[in-house]
Amino acid sequence: MAxxxxxxxxxxWQLDKPVTYHLVKDxxxxxxxxxxxxxxxxxxxxxxLSGLEQNVEKGIEWLKEQQVIVEPLATGLSVNxxxxxxxxxxxxVCPTGALSFSDDWTLGYxxxxxxxxxxxxxxxxVRAIEEKF
Amino acid sequence: MKSYEEINEKIxxxxxxxxxxxxxxxxxxxxxxxxxxxxxxxxxxxxxGPMCSSGAFLNFGHSDPPIKMQKVWLNDVxxxxxxxxxxxxxxxxxxxxxxxxxxxxxxxxxxxxxxKPVVLRAISYGTDCxxxxxxxxxxxxxxxxxxxxxxxxxxxxNYNIAVNSCARTLNTYMGILLPNMGNATYSTSGELSPLLNxxxxxxxxxxxxxxxxxxxxxxxxxxxxxxxxQARGDNGEPLAPSGTLALIGDMKKMSxxxxxxxxxxxxxxxxxxxxGIPIPILxxxxxxxxxxxxxxxxxxxxxxxxxxxxxxxxGRFSYKELRGGSITINGKSIPTAPLSSLKRxxxxxxxxxxxxxxxxxxxxxxxxxLPTDHGFKPLNIVPPTGAMV
Ligand code: SF4
Ligand code: SF4
Numbered sequence: 083m084a085x086x087x088x089x090x091x092x093x094x095w096q097l098d099k100p101v102t103y104h105l106v107k108d109x110x111x112x113x114x115x116x117x118x119x120x121x122x123x124x125x126x127x128x129x130x131l132s133g134l135e136q137n138v139e140k141g142i143e144w145l146k147e148q149q150v151i152v153e154p155l156a157t158g159l160s161v162n163x164x165x166x167x168x169x170x171x172x173x174x175v176c177p178t179g180a181l182s183f184s185d186d187w188t189l190g191y192x193x194x195x196x197x198x199x200x201x202x203x204x205x206x207x208v209r210a211i212e213e214k215f
Numbered sequence: 216m217k218s219y220e221e222i223n224e225k226i227x228x229x230x231x232x233x234x235x236x237x238x239x240x241x242x243x244x245x246x247x248x249x250x251x252x253x254x255x256x257x258x259x260x261x262x263x264g265p266m267c268s269s270g271a272f273l274n275f276g277h278s279d280p281p282i283k284m285q286k287v288w289l290n291d292v293x294x295x296x297x298x299x300x301x302x303x304x305x306x307x308x309x310x311x312x313x314x315x316x317x318x319x320x321x322x323x324x325x326x327x328x329x330x331k332p333v334v335l336r337a338i339s340y341g342t343d344c345x346x347x348x349x350x351x352x353x354x355x356x357x358x359x360x361x362x363x364x365x366x367x368x369x370x371x372x373n374y375n376i377a378v379n380s381c382a383r384t385l386n387t388y389m390g391i392l393l394p395n396m397g398n399a400t401y402s403t404s405g406e407l408s409p410l411l412n413x414x415x416x417x418x419x420x421x422x423x424x425x426x427x428x429x430x431x432x433x434x435x436x437x438x439x440x441x442x443x444x445q446a447r448g449d450n451g452e453p454l455a456p457s458g459t460l461a462l463i464g465d466m467k468k469m470s471x472x473x474x475x476x477x478x479x480x481x482x483x484x485x486x487x488x489x490x491g492i493p494i495p496i497l498x499x500x501x502x503x504x505x506x507x508x509x510x511x512x513x514x515x516x517x518x519x520x521x522x523x524x525x526x527x528x529x530g531r532f533s534y535k536e537l538r539g540g541s542i543t544i545n546g547k548s549i550p551t552a553p554l555s556s557l558k559r560x561x562x563x564x565x566x567x568x569x570x571x572x573x574x575x576x577x578x579x580x581x582x583x584x585l586p587t588d589h590g591f592k593p594l595n596i597v598p599p600t601g602a603m604v
Contacts, residue, residue: 167263167475167487167556167559168556168557168558168559169263169264169487169553169554169555169556170552170553170554170556171390171391171400171479171552171554173552174390174391174392174393174398174400174550174552174554175390175391175393175398186558187556187557187558187561188558201391204391204480205390205391205480207265207477207478207479207485207487208475208476208477208478208487209478
């Protein structure tokens with residue numbers, strides 16, 4: 083089944099919980115860690131979850147019981163269409179083809195293909211690309 | 216044979232046939248060069264890419280009491296003030312002394328054009344006629360007496376294809392080059408590019424009126440590094456960077472749609488400049504030149520991982536291949552990516568087409584042609600002979 087992408091937010095006092103271990107072991111899920119960010123205040127983890135549909139649901143239920151905030155990852159990036167000049171510098175570094183040109187050379191972004199590596203954010207000369215979370 | 220006067224007469228009476236450089240390639244393919252020479256009057260070109268050798272002359276006016284500005288900053292970006300008391304030149308690549316790579320001369324120019332207030336700070340040693348020693352104030356573009364872009368080198372006639380054969384990522388003015396030839400970048404608009412439509416500079420010369428940054432501008436001189444003697448193909452098109460133009464235009468009438476500050480990761484600041492040049496189809500030879508399409512314009516792939524000035528090359532590739540998304544080097548398929556915006560280059564060529572057709576943007580014969588007989592000299596490192604005083 084398709085991978086479900088979620089953003090997990092942990093409070094500072096939850097940071098030492100081995101959540102990924104439980105998701106793998108108790109719910110038989112395959113985890114794809116797309117991004118992890120930890121500050122002194124909180125931690126954010128972007129995960130791709132795959133496995134049996136009911137197990138994914140149960141795993142998410144379990145996370146909520148642990149008071150982890152679980153939100154679906156709507157879009158990974160936002161490309162600001164007003165500042166983007168359709169130059170293509172970002173397409174040079176995108177490893178998955180998530181950023182590519184349409185027939186009329188307008189930049190397009192396909193979030194399904196995006197793995198949130200953020201190489202494009204670095205490459206964009208006018209800072210049109212931002213991470214959404 | 217058509218003269219400039221005949222073409223301009225047609226423009227004034229609304230009868231001129233104007234096509235963009237892409238449209239004329241298609242027409243040439245279908246009906247032939249002779250037909251193009253007979254039916255088309257003007258071809259419009261366009262390019263929108265990062266051009267580091269850009270900048271703006273500004274005159275601030277005099278404060279009370281006045282100051283002979285010796286060192287000047289705009290939004291903490293140093294600007295050149297070794298001119299008269301309140302004249303300055305903002306160079307596009309200059310970095311902010313405060314935030315470094317996050318802001319620079321290109322952004323000052325963009326912010327001024329956007330109408331945003333900019334902080335002006337200057338110091339001086341003070342003279343009898345200019346007693347003030349420091350000043351801090353805020354200016355906008357509208358406050359300035361003169362503000363014009365004077366770009367020493369724009370509109371490069373062709374450029375390199377950049378690849379990187381080494382094992383580490385390179386951060387360059389050609390964008391981020393992935394290791395082991397992971398990508399190839401290029402930066403011209405190919406068949407739409409101004410000087411590739413007039414490869415021998417027959418109609419583009421000193422005094423030519425052009426589209427620059429959203430308003431009219433002019434070719435002021437040959438650009439720096441102008442290299443007309445670059446190797447060329449049988450069709451006359453250079454196979455590597457060749458001619459360049461120095462351009463001038465009124466910043467007060469420009470738009471941030473066509474002038475944008477830019478930053479290339481760990482390389483520095485540059486300026487996107489939108490340029491479009493109308494080409495008169497004087498005769499069959501000009502028609503032949505504008506009909507040369509992407510499949511017949513080649514650029515040379517250079518290895519940017521070699522630090523020497525002379526970089527090994529991996530052969531030539533047409534803009535058709537580059538636009539197609541990949542080139543093959545040593546049996547390996549390498550994805551290609553542009554750095555200059557084809558979409559906005561098209562928009563510029565289209566806009567210039569409407570200017571010529573509907574707003575009677577007439578054409579100018581060069582006051583003086585660009586030189587065709589000199590090369591591009593390197594800088595040699597020699598022991599100083601003590602000529603400095
Ligand atoms: S984050 Fe990575 S995968 Fe996603 S669009 Fe940017 S470069 Fe491509
Ligand atoms: S690099 Fe930035 S400006 Fe250029 S196409 Fe990508 S998002 Fe747009």
